[in-house]
Each structure stands twice: as C-alpha cells, then as structure tokens.
C-alpha cells in the first residue's frame with residue numbers, strides 16, 4: 478500500500494467521509510441542494526421523473542421478477558425501493574458501509590427484498606446475472622485510471 482493508501486481504500490474513504498459530513502441529502506444532490514430545505518423535494522421529483530421513463534421504456538424489456546443491480550445504491554435507496562415495489566429482486570451495491578446502513582433504514586419494509594452489498598463496482602463480480610444494471614448519479618464520480626495511479 479502506498480503513502481496515501483490503495484486506490485480502493487481512497488474511494489471508500491472519500492465516500493465514508495462524504496456521508497458523515499454531508500448527510501443523506503447532501504451526498505445525493507450536493508451540499509448546496511438543501512440550503513433552502515429543498516433538497517428532499519428535488520430528489521423526490523427527480524426519482525418520480527426517472528421512474529416514468531423506466532416504466533415506459535425499460536420495464537417492458539425486462540422479465541417479470543427479474544433481478545436488478547443498483548450500482549451505488551446511495552443512502553436513500555430510492556431507486557432500489559422503486560424496483561422492489563415493482564416486484565424485481567434488487568442487489569444494492571455501495572462502497573460505503575455507513576451509506577448502506579442509511580439505505581437499509583430508508584428502504585423500510587422494502588429492505589427485506591433488497592440485498593445490501595458492500596463493494597466497489599469497479600471490482601465487483603456477481604455470483605449471478607442481472608436483468609439490468611442501473612447506475613444513477615454515480616458512474617461519473619469514479620476517477621479514470623490515470624488519476625487513480627497518482628495515489629498508488
């Protein structure tokens with residue numbers, strides 16, 4: 478391990494510190510999203526709009542009771558819950574253990590049908606195939622390999 482830790486530790490450290498300092502809304506929508514107390518409403522609207530597109534264009538392509546990987550489930554588990562409501566099996570993957578604890582809390586009764594998985598999506602190898610891999614507001618946070626090598 479280098480002076481700054483391995484790249485996987487670096488990613489996990491960043492997201493652990495973000496969830497602790499920014500809270501659930503801040504991690505999902507940015508710290509300034511909640512300045513006027515609007516963060517939760519904006520998140521709900523975005524989730525609803527996204528699910529309209531999912532229901533219209535993506536769901537018809539999926540098998541009933543298929544399985545979805547929510548890569549970067551986030552502290553609100555908002556899309557995993559929507560998928561579970563529609564009868565899909567869901568694996569919610571996140572690099573941050575604290576975030577997964579929040580995700581379990583926010584999933585409420587739907588948490589029983591969601592598998593909460595701790596791991597790094599850049600290294601994750603699943604034991605089974607998915608009908609869909611869903612990744613929202615997360616993929617663009619992953620640094621390209623050329624940046625990561627600075628920390629090795």
Ligand SMILES: C[S@@+](CC[C@H](N)C(=O)[O-])C[C@H]1O[C@@H](n2cnc3c(N)ncnc32)[C@H](O)[C@@H]1O
Nearest residue numbers: 492505549550551571572573597598613614615
């Ligand atoms: C901006 S939040 C979005 C969360 C969720 N997709 C949503 O839209 O509500 C990004 C999430 O991705 C997680 N994350 C970041 N890098 C990851 C990685 N390499 N593997 C798995 N999860 C990761 C973070 O811990 C965080 O919970």
